[in-house]
Amino acid sequence: MASIVAAAWKLAGEQGVGGVSLRALAREVGIRQPSLYEYFDSKNVLYDAMFADGNRQLLARLEAVELPRDPRAAVKAFMQALIGFCVEDVPRYVLLFQRQIPGFEPSAESYEPARTFLNRAVELLHAAGLESQADVDCFVAMVAGLVDAQISNDPGGDRWVRHLDRLADMYLDEPKRRSHR
């Protein structure tokens, strides 16, 4: 079961998430295609298992990060790990964050780890002084933009993601600057 999902990730890495076919997956696992229906009632159930698995991977990765006491450094360390996670496996990023697979909607349970993750992120941003929804939204968009530009225009490189620290400082200082006027 877990090994089937792992095989599915392997195929996704080669052909993209949309390119995972049940035939190829069965071949990869060493069984016949109809036998997969013993494990997944439909292809979307497989996607859902991948979605849940990917989110568990993300949580595990972020929990392993040693967070500095300084709130600002903590935000940077957390986001650095998040960005690394996104960039290192594009199909996984697409499934988890871009959610543009044809007819797939994650189930409520599979979505739960994602909410846990988002809460952690918001907590850290609050602790670092970003309090309003607007400020958090902007920070989130900044990180998304770095990942997106990196993947689209310089896959495997660091032309965009290397600016995280500088931009994080800029965003974290901005509320302060605005109040100084």
Next chain:
Amino acid sequence: MASIVAAAWKLAGEQGVGGVSLRALAREVGIRQPSLYEYFDSKNVLYDAMFADGNRQLLARLEAVELPRDPRAAVKAFMQALIGFCVEDVPRYVLLFQRQIPGFEPSAESYEPARTFLNRAVELLHAAGLESQADVDCFVAMVAGLVDAQISNDPGGDRWVRHLDRLADMYLDEPKRRSHR
């Protein structure tokens, strides 16, 4: 010919770019599917025509923008129009900017308007004081992040895109701030 591309955009709007099938397209146009091969040698040629058409739409839109004399206001007006263009038609945005259609690579000619557009953008940013490649990259990522977050998390709304003006100021001021230390 142009009407076929228009019909393809209509279908893309309903099913996504990847969901445009030659059968459905022929039905939409009112001819039989094999007849499409009189106009496009393959499906990728159709995608290429859509890509070129979308870029021409983008150029036309941006040329229609009345650019203020003030360089900073010009950047904002330009980016506002760009963001509006991206957000108002998601499949078009995906084809033009995310470029993740299975086996499709735009041809050199179709890509040319895109380069023209990018040059305009970089010029405007230079005029507004963003000179280094790094600063331009960051600005570009910021805009991409707004569009991406908007489309993914609040389609049809303005929760993210409304922050453009504020963020543009922040990015345009940053080099100044750094030189003041």
Next chain:
DNA sequence: GTCTATACATCGATAGAC
């Protein structure tokens, strides 16, 4: 240019034997 007819591959899913 448009048609009918069809080839050929691939897909997800089901039936039913073992």
Next chain:
DNA sequence: GTCTATCGATGTATAGAC
């Protein structure tokens, strides 16, 4: 649980008549 066999739909593309 795993298999064989197969269904039915959909996909792109081609042959050849009109």
